[in-house]
Amino acid sequence: MYVVLGASGNTGHVVANTLLSNGKKVRVVGRNADHLQFLANKGGEVFIADVTDVQSLTPAFQGAESAYVLLPPNVSTNDYRAFQERMSDAIAKALSDAKVKNVVSLSSIGADKPSSTGPVVGLYNLEQKLNQIEGANVLHLRAGYFMENTLPQVTPIRKMGLAVGPIRSDLKLAMIASSDIGKAAAEDLLRLDFTGKQTRELQGQRDISYEEVATIIGKAIGKTDLKYVQAPDEQVRPALVQAGLSDNLAGLILEMAKALNSGYMRALEPRSERNTTETKYEDFVAEFFVPAYRQQTAA
Numbered sequence: 001m002y003v004v005l006g007a008s009g010n011t012g013h014v015v016a017n018t019l020l021s022n023g024k025k026v027r028v029v030g031r032n033a034d035h036l037q038f039l040a041n042k043g044g045e046v047f048i049a050d051v052t053d054v055q056s057l058t059p060a061f062q063g064a065e066s067a068y069v070l071l072p073p074n075v076s077t078n079d080y081r082a083f084q085e086r087m088s089d090a091i092a093k094a095l096s097d098a099k100v101k102n103v104v105s106l107s108s109i110g111a112d113k114p115s116s117t118g119p120v121v122g123l124y125n126l127e128q129k130l131n132q133i134e135g136a137n138v139l140h141l142r143a144g145y146f147m148e149n150t151l152p153q154v155t156p157i158r159k160m161g162l163a164v165g166p167i168r169s170d171l172k173l174a175m176i177a178s179s180d181i182g183k184a185a186a187e188d189l190l191r192l193d194f195t196g197k198q199t200r201e202l203q204g205q206r207d208i209s210y211e212e213v214a215t216i217i218g219k220a221i222g223k224t225d226l227k228y229v230q231a232p233d234e235q236v237r238p239a240l241v242q243a244g245l246s247d248n249l250a251g252l253i254l255e256m257a258k259a260l261n262s263g264y265m266r267a268l269e270p271r272s273e274r275n276t277t278e279t280k281y282e283d284f285v286a287e288f289f290v291p292a293y294r295q296q297t298a299a
Contacts, residue, residue: 066100180202
């Protein structure tokens with residue numbers, strides 16, 4: 001039996017789908033049964049649980065040999081780090097109490113640092129807590145910068161004719177599609193060839209700067225002169241809040257951007273076949289960014 005947390009999310013649904021298509025018994029865990037129905041239709045066992053509540057979560061892991069775990073986001077909370085700690089406490093305790101033998105966790109590049117990386121500090125702490133589970137084999141997938149993080153550029157491009165953000169324009173980021181993370185996690189769960197406590201980086205198809213992001217998007221949407229501008233925090237913060245993030249989370253995102261810009265938060269592994277994934281940013285833009293841009297423009 002496999003258990004997948006966040007099974008309706010960007011990475012979790014790929015993990016669950018892949019395991020089910022390989023004939024595995026999968027319990028899919030989430031907050032909303034309707035969002036999990038597509039996996040139930042494929043044979044998934046739906047389990048509704050609160051990931052901040054160990055009493056709610058422990059039964060989700062009962063009888064499972066292996067699990068995929070993550071910290072689902074809550075963009076509206078006014079204390080994001082405290083929310084993360086409640087989740088990681090509950091997940092680690094539930095896994096330990098249920099005696100799950102194999103765990104793949106979604107972590108991040110930068111999770112080697114105990115502070116000053118914004119929301120990634122919560123993943124550092126998740127790793128530490130999972131590493132304390134006696135007898136469990138744990139693999140932390142330290143993923144790069146999500147390609148999905150560029151989707152909010154639809155709004156400034158449409159309104160101002162510019163891509164705008166807090167990241168340095170020339171900073172090369174290990175940029176990855178969330179679907180590739182899900183595929184990698186599922187492959188690790190199917191192989192189960194990890195022992196003890198390990199980390200593995202996932203660096204995407206190649207390193208890309210926001211200058212290149214703007215060029216690729218511009219070509220795809222017919223704005224070949226599109227530029228990216230790094231904006232000061234005092235401009236980015238209210239824009240993030242207007243987009244729906246709490247002020248607390250907006251501050252943490254800016255802290256993470258500062259850590260990236262300075263090189264404090266960065267990939268540690270040399271790029272290799274093992275940590276390189278297949279999806280090109282150009283393909284991501286064609287499949288996801290262009291439809292989002294056209295939809296908002298039409299609206």
